Amino acid sequence: MPELPEVETIRxxxxxxxxxxxxxxxxxxxxxxxxxxxDAVGTTVRTVGRRGKYLLVDLTADGSDHPTGQLVxxxxxxxxxxxxxxxxxPSERRPTDRHVRAWWTLDDGRTLVFNDVRRFGRLAVVxxxxxxxxxxxxxxxxxxxxxxxxxxVLRDGIAATSxxxxxxxxxxxxxxxLGNIYADEALWRAGIDPRRRTGLGIERSVGLHxxxxxxxxxxxxxxxxxxxxxxxxxxxxxxxxxxxQVYGRGGSACLRCGATLRTTVIDARTTTWCVGCQR
DNA sequence: CGATTTCCCTGGCCGC
DNA sequence: TGCGGCCAGGGAAATC
Numbered sequence: 669m670p671e672l673p674e675v676e677t678i679r680x681x682x683x684x685x686x687x688x689x690x691x692x693x694x695x696x697x698x699x700x701x702x703x704x705x706x707d708a709v710g711t712t713v714r715t716v717g718r719r720g721k722y723l724l725v726d727l728t729a730d731g732s733d734h735p736t737g738q739l740v741x742x743x744x745x746x747x748x749x750x751x752x753x754x755x756x757x758p759s760e761r762r763p764t765d766r767h768v769r770a771w772w773t774l775d776d777g778r779t780l781v782f783n784d785v786r787r788f789g790r791l792a793v794v795x796x797x798x799x800x801x802x803x804x805x806x807x808x809x810x811x812x813x814x815x816x817x818x819x820x821v822l823r824d825g826i827a828a829t830s831x832x833x834x835x836x837x838x839x840x841x842x843x844x845x846l847g848n849i850y851a852d853e854a855l856w857r858a859g860i861d862p863r864r865r866t867g868l869g870i871e872r873s874v875g876l877h878x879x880x881x882x883x884x885x886x887x888x889x890x891x892x893x894x895x896x897x898x899x900x901x902x903x904x905x906x907x908x909x910x911x912x913q914v915y916g917r918g919g920s921a922c923l924r925c926g927a928t929l930r931t932t933v934i935d936a937r938t939t940t941w942c943v944g945c946q947r
Numbered sequence: 948c949g950a951t952t953t954c955c956c957t958g959g960c961c962g963c
Numbered sequence: 964t965g966c967g968g969c970c971a972g973g974g975a976a977a978t979c
Contacts, residue, residue: 699955742973744956745971745972767957784956785957786955786971787957788955788973788974790973790974802975804973804975829949831950838973848973935951936952937973
């Protein structure tokens with residue numbers, strides 16, 4: 669379940685490999701989520717960026733420095749990107765794994781492969797910066813590490829919705845990049861009840877703001893959290909799964925106050941929190 | 948129009 | 964061993 673730290677880890681590995689490479693061929697699974705993959709063929713990669721959980725591969729069709737298009741990739745729940753080495757015969761390049769949803773051959777002979785067992789991922793090739801077809805991306809909140817994400821922005825965003833604070837954080841509209849794992853971790857660290865529907869005072873907003881940044885930063889330092897499918901570009905796992913303090917620990921003791929962590933469902937999302945110290 | 952619900956997917960796990 | 968049932972969950976479409 670790649671969230672911001674996982675996607676950023678992949679981006680950092682992918683960017684130097686793809687920059688300057690031209691897509692010489694491509695294929696997409698017939699599902700609408702992947703079928704557009706070949707639209708990138710013939711373009712050259714300028715940079716590999718990221719917004720929230722979206723990878724944004726800037727493309728140029730005319731060889732100039734100015735991107736003309738963008739390959740947008742969302743890894744969903746189980747999406748994995750890998751670079752396959754060149755094979756002797758071009759006809760043997762096509763990946764044969766059962767769950768490959770898209771692939772692109774590169775002008776250096778390698779193949780970029782998008783594997784996604786559960787097909788919750790998606791991709792699109794769009795004119796540069798044209799995100800109207802991707803509603804969540806088009807309405808994405810600020811990057812958590814961007815100075816424009818402030819305690820006040822967080823506070824205002826929470827105050828503007830009647831949804832629970834957990835659901836508000838997952839909406840991607842207040843701040844980009846949080847998924848179920850890091851939302852639970854940040855709320856625990858800030859001592860805030862995920863079911864809360866009322867606004868936060870400025871002091872608690874400062875605390876949650878800090879917690880969100882810290883949780884994501886630490887996970888990034890660890891190369892992300894691998895629970896099931898997540899792998900970085902070279903196939904290795906992250907290390908942050910050993911540092912989770914609430915996610916997946918329902919029924920165990922809270923590491924802060926010792927109370928038993930409770931797991932419930934909030935808006936169809938499994939949520940673990942501490943009834944003892946999250947208010 | 949914002950909020951809520953439904954749907955998309957399949958490997959892994961559980962119980963019988 | 965085999966198998967039905969259930970769970971995980973981000974985002975978009977459908978519905979309220």
